[in-house]
């Protein structure tokens with residue numbers, strides 16, 4: 001369970017959620033996001049948990065177990081998504097390691113904003129990406145109980161404490177109330193567009209680790225006494241809480257230093273350009289708080305990266321009979337190499353992120369909802385196991401059959417052409 005929470009809580013919460021909210025209607029976006037999570041995210045999460053625990057196998061085998069050979073290819077798509085996401089996710093995680101070290105050793109100074117380019121692109125970025133991948137591979141190679149579960153057991157409470165502590169500290173700053181206003185000033189007209197719905201859905205799937213078999217894989221290690229509906233609520237609830245709290249940290253800090261006009265329009269801007277500048281202006285406090293902040297990011301990124309690699313590794317163990325260590329090492333190496341283009345170019349990274357989110361995760365979620373909603377035998381019976389007496393999920397199958405596919409088709413019709421354009425733009429060099 002904690003490992004699943006660790007998968008969900010990651011860079012997506014800290015790096016993107018608060019930024020998206022401030023851009024798209026503040027509290028209105030938070031409400032929209034909550035709605036999308038409850039009506040679309042949660043049903044898909046429960047679907048993944050049901051398939052994973054029911055089959056007790058990794059994604060490819062699990063889909064085959066319940067759906068026959070026709071559904072195997074979807075498992076391969078999941079594994080491919082794990083490959084793709086981890087390749088660039090680890091590059092961003094590498095930046096956070098670098099920033100944490102910079103903060104600790106007094107490297108946040110007036111030039112930090114200008115140095116983002118050097119840090120984010122090139123050999124340095126690749127080096128820190130390799131370092132981060134090496135740690136991820138190490139944990140996954142050790143195994144599920146001794147590696148993954150133990151890591152989550154220590155790191156997740158730590159992350160939670162760090163974020164709460166930082167939010168309390170941020171509340172004492174001079175600019176706090178302006179920061180909150182900027183983050184949450186409400187504009188309901190903003191959220192009435194397909195574009196913003198697409199953004200919210202993409203963010204929900206990414207943040208909850210849905211649509212690529214991560215939750216499915218962790219659920220395959222669960223016993224039949226586990227209460228799946230409650231588990232899905234706990235995972236989604238913690239994920240939303242941390243995302244919301246991260247905004248309460250980021251914006252007061254930015255406003256305390258009067259840097260609000262520098263929240264640039266790139267998603268990485270708020271976190272990797274403006275915030276370090278704020279820390280640079282805060283003297284010793286900035287050093288300590290900056291270190292703690294980026295350390296929290298590293299922790300979140302690590303537990304998420306572990307889950308991404310575990311999807312790929314468990315599939316190779318099941319499919320090719322490789323021992324765990326070999327699978328972790330070889331797959332980790334392949335993913336590290338695939339990350340090289342993202343380490344050398346922010347533009348490539350951005351396109352990989354688009355493709356992963358808009359095509360793989362939303363598309364994977366759609367396929368999974370159709371599978372569990374329409375073809376799987378008695379999924380409700382499987383949910384009931386271990387959840388006797390829990391009733392709130394009675395609408396689950398209906399949501400999965402009608403609401404989830406409808407919403408996902410609606411946003412995919414927008415997201416796919418959009419992704420295509422960004423891909424063509426990259427390849428034609430505009």
Ligand code: PHE
Pocket residue numbers: 007008009010011012013085205206207208209210212214304305307308
């Ligand atoms: N949920 C993770 C985050 O918010 C990212 C992730 C996506 C992890 C998909 C696993 C699978 O950072």
